[in-house]
Amino acid sequence: MRIKVLHIIKSLGRGGAEVLLPETLALHDQNKFEFHYVYFLPWKDQMVDIIKEQGGKVTCIPANNNLELIRKVGEVVEYCDKEKIDILHCHLPWSGFLGRRVFSKTKIPVVYTEHNIQERYHWATKFVNKYTFNFQSMALGVSNDVTKSIKENIDPAIPVETLLNGVNTANFKRDTAKGKSLKHHLGIPEESYVIGNIAVFREQKNLLDWVRAFHRINKNYPSIYGILVGAGPKEKEIKDLVDELKLSEKIFFPGLQEDTIPYFSAMDIFMLSSAFEGLPIALLEAMSMKCAVVSTKAGGVVEAVRHNKEGLLCEPGDWEMLAENVQNLIQHPEKRVKIQEFARERVLQNFSLLEMVRSLEQRYFKIYNGN
CATH class of the missing domain: 3.40.50.2000 (Glycogen Phosphorylase B;)
Structure with a gap:
């Protein structure tokens, strides 16, 4: 039986976090994992077809802004129930806030990837992030600088680890x-x-x-x-x-x-x-x-x-x-x-993307097995 992972992200446009999703999906062991993706801004969908081509299941739950996104918790919970999702993986603060609310209702483990340092967020974003941060299983910083910022500004009780971004060096070769x-x-x-x-x-x-x-x-x-x-x-x-x-x-x-x-x-x-x-x-x-x-x-x-x-x-x-x-x-x-x-x-x-993917899979297994 495959472990079902649901990625939650605000958009699937061409930002750095979004581009990583199809890149990592292509290298994941899909005999052991099944990957789902929920996003909210329908006009930012450049990654959708690429993810589908790689075997991912993509759903848009439309929201026009961050407040509307947060209110979609019920629809995400329904999706998780229907698809029997095992792990949530959220990217960036507003998707993280939503994922933590889903966790409070379903107890589905949540992995949160932080792509920026806390000091750069609006004070309201920083406040909500700090208040809700422990309502998840694990946080990953994309650099040591990001991980340090989380620990210094939030001091969370959950594990915070660095998982460096990677690149598919086989694809990105000079032509x-x-x-x-x-x-x-x-x-x-x-x-x-x-x-x-x-x-x-x-x-x-x-x-x-x-x-x-x-x-x-x-x-x-x-x-x-x-x-x-x-x-x-x-x-x-x-x-x-x-x-x-x-x-x-x-x-x-x-x-x-x-x-x-x-x-x-x-x-x-x-x-x-x-x-x-x-x-x-x-x-x-x-x-x-x-x-x-x-x-x-x-x-x-x-x-x-x-x-x-x-x-x-x-x-x-x-x-x-x-x-x-x-x-x-x-x-x-x-x-x-x-x-x-x-x-x-x-x-x-x-900065091998394959190494990043294998490390991420190990964390998924650990969380799935309750460790």
Whole structure:
């Protein structure tokens, strides 16, 4: 008999937590586990078909906002009863709040994955998180920084462990032909440097600083190009700044993309400008794809990237240094190539998605058996 695991998540759009779900499902032992997924924002569904293709069972329980989501506890309880769910696995605070309410009614064990540090949440979110945190079986931080934040801010009675995010290194391998083809499609000269990022366009990612840094670099190296893959609430503001700085012919916005391999393959440098992070999936994917990393020291980034080894780092908000670090790699191509090689090796040795999946399965077995 297979153990039935229900993932509860606010949306199935293209965020880091959401992208991990089909990636991990493809590697899970589905002879031992059956995976279900409930999400609430029907307009954020980019991962739905991919999860279904991998054998997952997906259900949308529509909710327009966080308060409506919390009120869906009865429908989730009904789903659990109908499908005989054994374990709930919740992602991010509002799904976590819901899962803990389901636990109070059903006593189904709950695993909660935290993707951000507590200090970055709204005071109300932090309060509810702290008040309800012990109404679950186990919490997992995606980085040591996230785990430390939970312990210091909440001091929970339940186990809190670190389970580092991982990347499927077999899939995320640089494809030079696809990179060249994408450059040709966008009208980027084949020999030109490309700086890129793949992200949800929200405040956390600080993409206005990304554009400012690119503008500084472009003044000294006018032949470079930029690619920003994604979408989100800050999109208009970002594009307005691009227009204001007269960069509309140099920075491309291809929108949301299901297949990101060609985009990573076209990038020489992956520039991350985030104000804060847990452990960003796109960063690990970029490293696996042999992109040279230039990033802020945001959260778990420093657990993956060692300065002057797998990338060049600066303080969050310091876009001038971000630009200077990129120019350093343009000026010293031999250094960029070494960083690209080290980045791939770092992911292979320390951030294997298969290892992450096996560790997660061990925790599922432990909880299922009441240990």
